Amino acid sequence: MKKTNVPIVTLAIFMTTFMTAIEGTIVSTAMPTIVSDLDGLEIMNWVVSIFLLMTAVSTPLYGKLADSIGRKPVFLFGIALFVIGSSLCGLAQNMIELILFRVIQGLGSGAVQPVAITIIADLYTLQKRAKMLGLNSGFWGVASVIAPLLGGFIVQHLSWHWVFYINVPIGIIAFLLVLVYLREPKHKSSSKLDLQGTIWLVLLLLALMFFLQDLGSNMNLLVMAALAVLIVISVILFFRAEKRAADPIMPLSMLIDKEFFALNNITLLISGVVIGFEFYIPTWMQGINGTNASLAGFAVTPSSLMWIVGSFLIGGMLGRWGIKKTYDYMLAILVAADLVLILVPIYTPFWVFCIVAAFNGTAFGAITTASQVRSQVLVPKDDIGVATSFNTLMKYLGQTMMVSVYGIAFNTMVAKGLAKHPGLTQAMMNKIVSAENAKTLASSVVPQLRQVLLGGLKAVYIVSMIVILISILLNQTYKDRKIKHE
Structure with missing residues (x-):
């Protein structure tokens, strides 16, 4: 052959x-x-x-x-x-x-x-x-x-x-x-294909994703409760099916492995940090800095570029420091970058966000690539496909979950801000987030609207900081050993 x-x-x-x-x-x-x-x-x-x-x-x-x-x-x-x-x-x-x-x-x-x-x-x-x-x-x-x-x-x-x-x-x-x-x-x-396990896993993921998609929305509470019940039932029946299956779709030995569990939960959390940065920074640029839509997107471009650099450097970092120290260093970078977003004043130059994006991108690229490598070496060769797919799944779950959580934090703080200023309305908030539409607002209300918007955005990055700190705690479960060169 x-x-x-x-x-x-x-x-x-x-x-x-x-x-x-x-x-x-x-x-x-x-x-x-x-x-x-x-x-x-x-x-x-x-x-x-x-x-x-x-x-x-x-x-x-x-x-x-x-x-x-x-x-x-x-x-x-x-x-x-x-x-x-x-x-x-x-x-x-x-x-x-x-x-x-x-x-x-x-x-x-x-x-x-x-x-x-x-x-x-x-x-x-x-x-x-x-x-x-x-x-x-x-x-x-x-x-x-x-x-x-x-x-x-x-x-x-x-x-x-x-x-x-x-x-x-x-x-x-x-x-x-x-x-x-x-x-x-x-x-x-x-x-044979683990049909029972597959069915319950798909039902679990569908129910979970729909639940997360509608978290914080005006969805009927009865529907939310039904989804929650379906999630619990699916979890129980999925684990029962996996215990009985001769060749389970997701081996339980993999799920209960301490390092594998921590690694993939960090992947879930950091994927949520990524989506929070990339989704809300353009809103910050337009709504607070008054940057036009075309330029606002470029505030996160350094993140994409430095993601590539972080991805290239990770091989050497893993060989030199091992997984635990590498993650600690990269997570420390994310803490510093997130702290900047929490502490900056309302009128912060565009270039500051570009620098934050560059540091974030380096850490994101390194962590993402390291998680792919590590998820493969923690399992037997026969389970590499399952482990890789599970790692990918956790990224999607993290993005979906954290978008909903950020939305709740953002909307809650904006609602509180509007309540303090009776003259401001939600319709005005909808306009201020677009640099073009903001021009139609009375100049007297623009500073107040931007202050309310800033409160919502900073709430997002406070939540993001909590997520990063949880990731640091999870990372302490690793044994700090280097990946050997082959």
Whole structure:
């Protein structure tokens, strides 16, 4: 049997990473135009949410299948599904169709992202693996930087449909490269798929994600209670099924491992810190600094650029310091950066946020890549696919959970601020967060509105600080040993 062409397969993996990474930001950039064309402002958030939900709930299943039947068929299936979903999204005639087609795209993404990382683990030794995962994260960072510019160009010069069509040629080329150049021995797995465990896990994740999506909203309390009951029942029945299964979808030995538990909970928490920074800083720029929409997004660009640097440096850091010290140093950087956001005065120059973004990005890139490497070396080789998928799942859960928690903190403080100023209204707050719409407000109320907005934003970063400190405590469960060079 011919050997795998490692450079070409690695290139294909980087292409799929770029493809899935660019999709999130580029769709957000094009969303106002899509809504204007298809209508459906009230369900706009589901275009993003349903993609996230489907990606999250499918990753554990794909991870198990990758360990059971092989990486190649699962990876190819994911790429094909993502390309088909992208094509259909581009053809959507209304928002309902677009949301349904995003389900297909999300199910494809659930296979592409974790299985790509698993294949890297198969192709490279531990020392090289850290570097290649860093490079893979680099492609993710590059995609995050260029996506807003590319999205704006596509919407302005082509049409929003091409935001989705752009994935098709990239996906087809990557599919063909993997099909031809990735060779792996045939997997002869006599074990049956853990169907009961899979069903209860999917139900658990769906209920949890829907619960988190609507946390703090005006959703019916009865529905929230029903979801909470479903979560509890699903947890109990999932663990019962895993105890009985001959080949569980998620081995309990992995879940009760102290280091693995801490590692993935840190991943969950830090993913939440990332989303808090990237989501709210542009609002700070527009609402308080009065920066226009185009420039506001660039306040977080240094984070994406330095993410690449952190990803590249992590291999050497792990070899020199070990996982515990590396995490301690990176988490200390996040503490310092978050402290700046909590303490800065209301009128803070744009460049200060760029510096904060640069330090945050370095730490984010290092921690993300290290968590991928560490989750793979803490489990037996046969469970690498499951471990990688679980690590990816925790990122999505962290983002979803913390967006809801931040929303509660932000809205609570804004409501308190408005209560102190009877002349201010929620309608005014909706205008102040846009530099363009803020021009329509009376100049006398703008300083007060900005002060209220600042209170909400600082509440977000106080919550973020608590999350980072919890991560530091979890990190103390590690044994401080170095990763050996292979």
